[in-house]
Amino acid sequence: MNSTQQPNLPSQQLETRQNKLQQLFAQPVRLLAPMEGLTDxxxxxxxxxxxxxxxxxxDWSVSxxxxxxxxxxxAHVFYRYVPELHQDAKTDTGTxxxxxxxxxxxxxMAENAAYAAELGAPAIDINFGCPAKTVNSHRGGSVLLDEPAVMYDIISAVRQAVPAHIPVSAKxxxxxxxxxxxxxxxxxxxxSGADWLTIHARTKTQGYKPPAYWDKIQAFNSLKIPVIANGEIWTAEQAHSCMQQAGTAHLMLGRGAITRPDLIASVDSSANNPMNEDKELSWQDLITHQIKFLEGKAKTDVVLVGRYKQWLGMLTxxxxxxxxxxxxxxxxxxxxxxxSALQTSTHQ
Incomplete structure (x- = not known):
């Protein structure tokens, strides 16, 4: 059974969700990846x-x-992780x-998903990809890839628990x-009834060590749902290679989007015109955003400075x-x- 053949779902509600999915994936999608401790x-x-x-x-980001x-x-836990729920589950720029x-x-999982939907979540994503030892040792994340039956139970329970118009995806x-x-x-x-699938093209054991095996994503294209490729995409050239090898036009950008915040724009601009550099973000332009980051909200300035240094280290x-x-x-x-050091560098 696939997401187009779910039981106990009124045909009108199913048609509404299918129309929504067609709109979401009418063009190649570009997503910002969920990365614990990075994409807060x-x-x-x-x-x-x-x-x-x-x-x-x-097109959207995942928390x-x-x-x-x-x-x-x-509720306060959901709001802490996703304060965007206070504003129609969107960032200030509408993402x-x-x-x-x-x-x-x-x-x-189903009960929490239903509550998240009640609080305004536009979609629910289920994590089967986290490689962290502390998470895996508590039977969460990628360790469940060794228990496909449990994966099925979780996704199908979540799918049945949330309103029909809200998509459910898995990573x-x-x-x-x-x-x-x-x-x-x-x-x-x-x-399971999943509406789409995102695949990081490595095993848990392979972690984040290059390369990513984009070609192995091809095996999932027989699913009757959209497949989104992820892993080891640092440049526009790698993005295009990933799409070609994976056999999908849809991408989720992770660490590459942290090190080059203009990666998303360069992927599509270079596809249309390889010589187009209009979409590049210069270091001078990025300084403004770094200062805004340092002026953002955090528990303490110590936490904020630590987070910024983490980002700056990746920007190198x-x-x-x-x-x-x-x-x-x-x-x-x-x-x-x-x-002050950032402001001074704008004049150099």
């Missing part, structure tokens, strides 16, 4: 602003995972934010220790100027001093 609400706001300013907004363990979470849940108990890797369960995983997804892979700044402020703890 502040980073989402910055990156979606940049993408919008460059004329190629993200960091919300861990479901013993009960239905209170929708889908709510991602992680857990192993189907009924509890997976190619397997846990290896790819031997790919057929079983594909079968579980096909029967995309901008040579970032390395110079990093060498200058890597031991600095005062936020005002770092902002």
């Amino acid at each position: 609400p502040l980073m989402r706001q910055i990156l979606t602003q940049i993408a919008s300013d460059l004329g190629r907004p993200y 960091e995972f919300i861990r479901v363990t013993q009960h239905v979470l209170p 929708p934010i889908h709510v991602q849940l992680l857990g192993s108990e189907a009924q509890l 997976i890797r190619l397997g846990y220790t290896d790819t031997s369960r790919m057929d079983d995983i594909r079968g579980a997804i096909a029967d 892979k995309g901008y040579s100027e970032a390395q110079t700044l990093w060498d200058q402020i890597k031991r600095e703890k005062n936020k005002a001093v770092i902002i």
